[in-house]
Amino acid sequence: KQEVTQIPAALSVPEGENLVLNCSFTDSAIYNLQWFRQDPGKGLTSLLLIQSSQREQTSGRLNASLDKSSGRSTLYIAASQPGDSATYLCAVNQAGTALIFGKGTTLSVSS
Amino acid sequence: SAVISQKPSRDICQRGTSLTIQCQVDSQVTMMFWYRQQPGQSLTLIATANQGSEATYESGFVIDKFPISRPNLTFSTLTVSNMSPEDSSIYLCSVEAPGEEKLFFGSGTQLSVL
Numbered sequence: 001k002q003e004v005t006q007i008p009a010a011l012s013v014p015e016g017e018n019l020v021l022n023c024s025f026t027d028s029a030i031y032n033l034q035w036f037r038q039d040p041g042k043g044l045t046s047l048l049l050i051q052s053s054q055r056e057q058t059s060g061r062l063n064a065s066l067d068k069s070s071g072r073s074t075l076y077i078a079a080s081q082p083g084d085s086a087t088y089l090c091a092v093n094q095a096g097t098a099l100i101f102g103k104g105t106t107l108s109v110s111s
Numbered sequence: 112s113a114v115i116s117q118k119p120s121r122d123i124c125q126r127g128t129s130l131t132i133q134c135q136v137d138s139q140v141t142m143m144f145w146y147r148q149q150p151g152q153s154l155t156l157i158a159t160a161n162q163g164s165e166a167t168y169e170s171g172f173v174i175d176k177f178p179i180s181r182p183n184l185t186f187s188t189l190t191v192s193n194m195s196p197e198d199s200s201i202y203l204c205s206v207e208a209p210g211e212e213k214l215f216f217g218s219g220t221q222l223s224v225l
Contacts, residue, residue, distance in 0.1 A: 004153070032212060034213065034214070036216075041120060041121075041218060041219070041221070042218050042219075043115075043117070043203060043216040043217050043218040043219045044154075044203065044205075044214075044216040045216075046213040046214060046215065049212060049213050089153070089154070091154075091214075093212075098144065098156040098159070098169070099154075099156070099214060101153040101154040101155075102153055103151070103152060103153045104153070
């Protein structure tokens with residue numbers, strides 16, 4: 001059974017710092033992996049989707065990497081801003097199942 | 112992309128009552144998904160709703176407790192029936208927009224059961 005783990009559960013950093021959020025999964029047979037951002041009262045927003053054949057995807061200050069063989073993904077946020085404060089979720093997509101989510105990392109960026 | 116309007120955004124309900132959550136999508140989609148997020152937990156899929164057929168429920172979820180309607184390709188409802196405090200969660204609807212693999216989510220319904 002696929003399990004998705006995110007470390008750390010919470011992270012506090014000062015504005016301007018670069019940071020890395022980690023996601024690991026137990027079964028490497030995935031189609032893709034997505035990173036989402038969750039804001040209170042605003043649902044989830046898809047940030048990046050990495051296909052199983054890809055190594056990384058970039059969008060602005062965000063860079064997500066995928067090492068399928070080791071079951072790991074990272075989300076790199078450059079030059080963090082207070083507006084980046086949110087909960088970040090990773091989710092894997094496998095054949096025959098719905099997206100399987102981690103519990104998320106709650107990020108707080110102070111000004 | 113897809114824009115999803117979900118309501119209510121939050122509600123406080125009494126034990127034993129039922130609440131119906133609505134999701135409206137700005138485009139026609141084949142499948143709509145309903146998720147639950149319990150406090151401190153990850154999202155768990157409740158069921159997949161296809162237009163014109165009965166919803167498909169995941170293990171641990173049953174139609175009597177979570178009846179779902181899908182009358183057309185842009186709308187769905189989820190009812191949480193005979194509520195207990197254990198049903199206090201965030202409920203989210205989600206769709207996969209045509210031609211895209213990304214999932215788009217509604218803003219969620221924060222449910223508290225007293």
